[in-house]
Amino acid sequence: MLSPTDLELADLALVLLGVRLPFRRLGGTLADPDEGAGGAEHQVGLALPDPQATAAVRAGQVLLADRQGIPVAALDDVRGEPGGIRGRVRALAAAIRTEHPASGPAVPAVPAVPAVQAVLAGRPFLADEPAPDVALVLVPTGGATPDGMPSRTLREAVRAGLPTGSATRLAEVPFAFRDPASDRALADAVGRAFGAARTEVLGAGDARWREVLGRLDRADPLPTTLVAADVATHLERWRPPPSRRGLVVMFTGLSGSGKSTLAAALADHVRDRTERTTSVLDGDEVRRLLSADLGFDKAARETNVRRIGFVASLVAEHGGVAVCAPIAPYAATRQEVRQRVEQVGDFLLVHVATPLEVCEERDVKGLYARARAGLVPQFTGISDPYEEPDDADVVVDTSRLTEQQALDVVLAHLRAGGWLS
Structure with a gap:
């Protein structure tokens, strides 16, 4: 039984409701516009590794589950295709619910509104919106907006922005934002x-x-000429200024680069000089307490970083500061953590770019020597790659900077962004 991501669940929910998706993206659950007109007739594709795809084709059917493990749909008549599988999607009884914790509320029964304009809300209404001919507002569920606003906040802020006595109707739809072109095409569908x-x-x-977001970041008042007072209340609760916003600082770098030392120094500085709640998720400590069941192959290391990101996002969601120091060698996993955190707070990636030869010279744990001798397989920097970030917010090199100098670079960035005074 497969558990799609939130984005895939939103796609799947639309398919089950009979919406024909106007594009196809390998890696998600998307309908092929050339096949079928209704939810029961849709052909959908799923990206799967070869072993899973082979097993699915052999079984002839795949169940799709939500995050609670409850089956919501089945793929029947499964056949293989490059990079995954394809099958005919069929809704299961568990999928027909008015409130679904993963994909959001199902689309309510709203009468057709021919020849009128609808709006898909990627943000709340500003002053003088919506236009008089907007009869229906589609409020996305199943994920955050491009600015990271949760579905619940968006729904309440959109409702607050409608004029008193407005006849405009609201309908909640499972929707995952991607890019402007795809969003427009899917909104039309x-x-x-x-x-x-x-x-x-x-x-x-x-x-x-x-301008609204800038004012929120600066803790400036939101004038009623920009947004209604009731909308402003929801926005200010959702997006406090950076000094009170949840923050995750992730240090990434080779073993021996100095990232753990810098992370501890940053956490001490924040604890000693601010009133912000601070948590440290150091790579070695996490390995002992949170990921003791994992090995050191690629999949296990990715899972370890995802666990760190999940815990850090919980800290950020409640306004705290999480300081993390894993090696985090893979760019895709770091990006995954960034996306998760940015749904609830801010994310700062610090690349501790100390050269490999310097890290080997330090080798305080003797790991590099053992890796060179072939005693430690898949060791980052020796027998396994470290993908240097091209999206780092801060870069420091502890072979050129003292610990205090490197910390000062990070602190300067935090002060410039408003996270620290």
Whole structure:
């Protein structure tokens, strides 16, 4: 039984509700627009590793489950295709619920609204919105907006922004934002399912919306000429200024680069000089307490970093500061952690770019010597790659900087961003 990601669950929910998705993305659960017109007839594809794909084809059926392990759909008549499998999607009884914890509420029964305009809300309404001809507002569930606003906050802020007595109707739809072109195409497909003649995306690129976010970051008041007072209340609760916002600082680098020392020094500085709650997730300590069941192959190391990111995101969600110091050698896993954290707070990646030869000279644990002797397989930097970040927010090299100098570089960035005074 497979458990798709939140993004895939949102896609799957739309397919089951009969929405024909207008594009295809290998790696998710997406309908092929050339096959089928209704949910029961949709062909969908799933990216799977070869062993899982082979087993699925042999079985002929795959169950798709939500995060609680409850089956919500089945892929029947499974056949293989490059990079995964394809099958005919069928809703299971467990998927037909008004409230679904993973994919959001199912689309309510809203009468068709032909020849009117619908809006997919990627943000709340600003002053003087919506336009008078907007009869239906589609509020996405199943994930955050491009600015990281949770579905619940968006729903309440959109409702608060409607004029008193407005006849505009709200309908919640499972939707995962991707990029402007895909969002527009999918919004049109969802709007047509409701009978709307056209659907626009209330997107995050509007200059006035960027002004709203800037004011929130600076703790400046939001004037009613920009957003209604009730909307401002929801926004201020969702996005406090950086000095009160949850933050994850992840140090990444080779073993012996100095990342653990810097992480501890940063945590001590924040604890000693601010009132912010601070937690440290050091790589070695996490290995003993949280990931003792894992080995050191690629999959295990990715899982270890995901666990660190999950715990750190919980700290950030409640306004705390989490300082992490794993090696985190793979770019895709670091990006996955960044995306998770940015749904609830801010994320800062610090690359401790100390050269390999310096790390080997230090070799306080004797790990490099053992790896060179072939006694430690898949050792990062020797027999396994370290993918240097191209998205690091801060880069320091402890072979050129003292510990205090490197810490000062990180602190300067935190002060410039408003996270520390």
